[in-house]
Structure formats: C-alpha cells, structure tokens
Amino acid sequence: FFFLMIRRPPRSTQGVSSAASDVYKRQVSTQSTWDFQWCQRRSMGKESKSQFSLKKVKQYILVGRAKPVAGQKEEPKVYRMRVFAPNTVIAKSKFWTLMRKQKKIKHTGGELIAIHEVIENPSKSVKVYGIVLRYQSRTGYHNMYKEYRDTNICGAMSQMYMDMAGRHRAREETIHIVRTCVVPESKIKRAETKSFTNGNVKFPLLNRISRPPIKKFKAFARAKRPTLFLQQNNSDS
Amino acid sequence: LFFFFNDTATTEIYTRSIVGSVRCVQETGINAEYMGIKYIRDYMGFKRFVQAGRVAYINYGVDHGKVCVIVEVINSTRVLVDGPTLGVPRQVISLRRLALTDHLLKVAKGIHTKSLEAIIKKEDLVKKIGESSWAKKLAAQKRRAELNDFERFQVMMLKRQKAYLVNKDVAQTHAKKPKKAGKKEAKPKEAKSSQYPDIFHFTQN
Numbered sequence: 001f002f003f004l005m006i007r008r009p010p011r012s013t014q015g016v017s018s019a020a021s022d023v024y025k026r027q028v029s030t031q032s033t034w035d036f037q038w039c040q041r042r043s044m045g046k047e048s049k050s051q052f053s054l055k056k057v058k059q060y061i062l063v064g065r066a067k068p069v070a071g072q073k074e075e076p077k078v079y080r081m082r083v084f085a086p087n088t089v090i091a092k093s094k095f096w097t098l099m100r101k102q103k104k105i106k107h108t109g110g111e112l113i114a115i116h117e118v119i120e121n122p123s124k125s126v127k128v129y130g131i132v133l134r135y136q137s138r139t140g141y142h143n144m145y146k147e148y149r150d151t152n153i154c155g156a157m158s159q160m161y162m163d164m165a166g167r168h169r170a171r172e173e174t175i176h177i178v179r180t181c182v183v184p185e186s187k188i189k190r191a192e193t194k195s196f197t198n199g200n201v202k203f204p205l206l207n208r209i210s211r212p213p214i215k216k217f218k219a220f221a222r223a224k225r226p227t228l229f230l231q232q233n234n235s236d237s
Numbered sequence: 238l239f240f241f242f243n244d245t246a247t248t249e250i251y252t253r254s255i256v257g258s259v260r261c262v263q264e265t266g267i268n269a270e271y272m273g274i275k276y277i278r279d280y281m282g283f284k285r286f287v288q289a290g291r292v293a294y295i296n297y298g299v300d301h302g303k304v305c306v307i308v309e310v311i312n313s314t315r316v317l318v319d320g321p322t323l324g325v326p327r328q329v330i331s332l333r334r335l336a337l338t339d340h341l342l343k344v345a346k347g348i349h350t351k352s353l354e355a356i357i358k359k360e361d362l363v364k365k366i367g368e369s370s371w372a373k374k375l376a377a378q379k380r381r382a383e384l385n386d387f388e389r390f391q392v393m394m395l396k397r398q399k400a401y402l403v404n405k406d407v408a409q410t411h412a413k414k415p416k417k418a419g420k421k422e423a424k425p426k427e428a429k430s431s432q433y434p435d436i437f438h439f440t441q442n
Binding site for chain 2: 122124125126149150151155196199200201202203204205208210211213214
C-alpha cells in the first residue's frame with residue numbers, strides 16, 4: 001500500500017477526471033509545493049503561464065511562387081499572403097488553395113519559399129479589430145463585417161470563428177478572411193463594441209458560483225449538496 | 238432600549254435599504270440606442286461593479302489567491318487585468334475567475350503598468366486589502382489549514398474551555414433573570430472578552 005502514500009509524478013499527462021487514483025482526490029487544501037508545481041506545469045501552455053486566451057488560430061505569412069520553367073525569360077512572380085490557421089499544415093493548404101484560384105498556380109507547379117508565424121507582442125492594450133469576411137451559408141455566399149475587442153489579432157480571429165459558428169453555423173472551412181484592421185474609436189460601427197469602448201462602462205457580476213481554485217480539486221463525488229449561489233456582499237441590503 | 242426582532246421589523250429594514258440605494262439613472266453597458274429604446278436602469282442596490290480601477294481577487298487558475306486591478310473591460314466576459322506590486326502580470330482574464338472587492342482605484346481605462354504601480358503605492362492598496370475582513374478571514378483559513386496535529390489538539394482544548402466558560406456564563410444569566418413569555422432578548426453568544434483570559438484568540442501567532 002506504500003505506493004499510494006508516496007506522491008509520485010504522473011507518467012503521462014492524464015486528464016484530471018481520468019486520474020482515478022484515490023491519492024489525488026483525497027488531497028485537502030494544504031498542498032505540497034511539488035503538487036502545486038505540477039499543477040502549474042500542466043496548465044502552462046506554450047504561452048506565458050498567466051495568459052488566458054481563446055487562441056484558435058495563429059497568423060502566418062507565406063511566400064510562394066510558381067516553379068521556374070526552362071525556357072522562360074522572366075522569373076515567376078513571388079506572392080506573399082497572410083493566413084490565419086491553427087497550424088502550418090492548414091496554413092499551407094489555404095495558401096495553395098488561393099494561389100490556385102487567383103493566380104492559377106497549383107501546388108505541384110509551385111514552390112513555397114517561406115512560411116513565418118507572426119507573433120504579436122503580449123497583450124498590453126485592448127483594441128477593436130474589424131474583420132471583413134466572406135462565408136458560405138447553406139444557400140449562398142455572404143459578405144460580412146464584424147468587430148471584436150481583443151488584445152491581439154489572433155484572439156479577435158478566434159472570437160470571430162466562434163461567433164460565426166454560433167450565430168451562422170459557419171465552420172472554419174467555409175470562412176474566407178478578406179481584410180482585417182485595427183479600428184480607431186471614432187470609426188467603430190457596432191453599438192455593442194462602442195459601448196464597451198466607453199471608459200465609464202460598468203456592470204455588476206451576477207449569478208456567481210463558487211468553484212475550487214484549481215481544476216484538480218474538483219471532486220467527482222461530494223457528501224454535501226451543491227451550492228447554487230454565492231453569498232456576496234454586492235448589494236446594500 | 239430593546240430591539241424586537243419579529244417579522245415586521247425585518248421587512249422595514251429591507252424596504253429602507255432599497256429606498257436608500259436608488260440613485261440617479263444611468264445607462265448600462267449595452268447601448269440603448271442600439272435597442273431602439275431608451276433603456277434606463279438604476280444601480281438596483283449593487284455596490285461592486287466590473288469597471289476600470291476595480292480591485293478584484295482572482296479565485297481560479299494559476300494566479301488564484303492574488304489580488305489585481307481591472308484595467309479595462311474587454312467585453313461582458315473578459316477583462317484586462319494588472320497587478321504590478323501584487324504579483325499579477327498584465328493579462329486578459331475571464332470574469333468567471335474574478336471576485337470583486339469593495340476597493341476601487343481612480344484609474345483611467347487602459348492605464349499603463351508603471352502608472353498603476355504608482356497609484357497602488359500611493360493608495361497603499363496592499364495595506365488596505367490586508368485590513369479588510371475577508372483578507373483576515375482568508376489569512377485565518379490559511380493558518381487553520383497549516384496547523385499541525387499538536388496545534389489542532391490545542392485548538393480543540395481551547396474550544397472546549399471556551400465552551401465551558403460561555404455555558405457557565407449563560408447558566409448564571411439564566412439563574413438571575415427568569416425567562417418572560419413574548420420577549421426575545423439577543424443572548425450574547427460571544428462572552429465579554431475583556432473579562433476572560435487570552436485563551437480565546439485561536440490564532441496564536
């Protein structure tokens with residue numbers, strides 16, 4: 001039974017729910033420093049440990065051209081394209097799809113010269129991003145202009161994809177980004193974006209629930225009934 | 238003067254507090270003109286708001302347990318947050334991970350970290366937070382969680398002694414003043430601490 005007493009680091013990165021061993025569930029709020037570090041390492045992504053972001057996509061710049069043909073006098077023109085994709089594989093695929101459609105250069109007849117990921121500086125200020133897009137609905141194609149508040153373009157893009165999926169059932173594959181820009185406050189079109197840009201915006205937080213501070217402490221089974229509301233001193237009464 | 242804690246008294250107190258909290262009207266986050274009607278709402282008795290300068294406590298994630306300042310509201314679910322001397326890097330955080338406190342700093346939206354640091358130092362925010370009752374409660378909880386077995390035994394003994402003394406006091410009060418029907422007096426659960434020795438303070442740091 002000794003192996004249960006000694007806390008060992010998990011062999012593989014298991015999900016919390018699949019960590020069925022009793023040892024993890026029985027732990028009280030007094031955590032050993034080792035456990036906390038393990039928690040931190042698990043929750044850390046590639047980004048800074050405290051960044052909370054919805055990043056679904058990354059920004060890539062791809063440079064490509066048609067392959068030079070023997071006997072051609074001029075060098076084939078080089079094209080550069082900005083693509084939003086979750087990884088390089090999909091970025092390349094999107095690049096060649098558009099090269100084919102717009103420039104009549106196929107993947108077999110072309111060469112990718114460079115692919116760079118554009119990494120923005122970590123979030124320091126909130127901006128309004130305007131995105132012009134074209135998407136395919138069940139009955140046709142539509143153009144749209146959408147605005148999102150975020151600290152970086154990739155975050156705004158991710159919001160857009162989630163938004164389109166939720167509002168129009170448009171999946172990532174059917175959406176083409178036409179143009180993106182940072183919108184200055186005076187040029188904001190959407191009322192909701194404008195209202196949050198206002199420096200005096202304020203609202204109370206309602207329907208609060210208490211939850212354990214780390215996902216690891218979320219208990220599968222509890223002896224008490226769940227608390228449905230948080231007693232907070234938010235009102236005068 | 239005795240206070241009668243029967244039903245009518247509680248409703249009186251309730252209505253009084255609502256009247257006191259209705260302030261001048263103001264538009265809220267979602268723009269009224271967008272809806273086509275002038276949508277006006279009062280504070281409805283709320284005291285703590287998500288706003289630039291609001292001090293908030295992070296209760297989930299890697300930074301949980303730390304205090305930060307809301308720098309800018311991004312949308313209804315996320316805010317840009319910063320805590321220069323509080324150990325919180327400037328970051329976007331979900332409002333689900335925050336608990337608002339009573340403290341509010343006078344801060345323009347989108348304030349830079351350095352300027353915020355100066356304000357935090359000027360207002361002595363760390364000290365103010367430490368003085369608040371919930372910070373003290375958290376500290377007590379933390380201390381309680383850190384108790385070793387012997388300390389827990391000591392706490393048990395102290396609780397037992399306290400209970401004995403309180404019950405003794407209550408019994409004596411009962412003996413002096415017989416209970417009258419229809420009159421409810423607020424019985425002092427906590428004994429007058431000045432009379433009794435120092436054993437009532439559990440946190441013996």
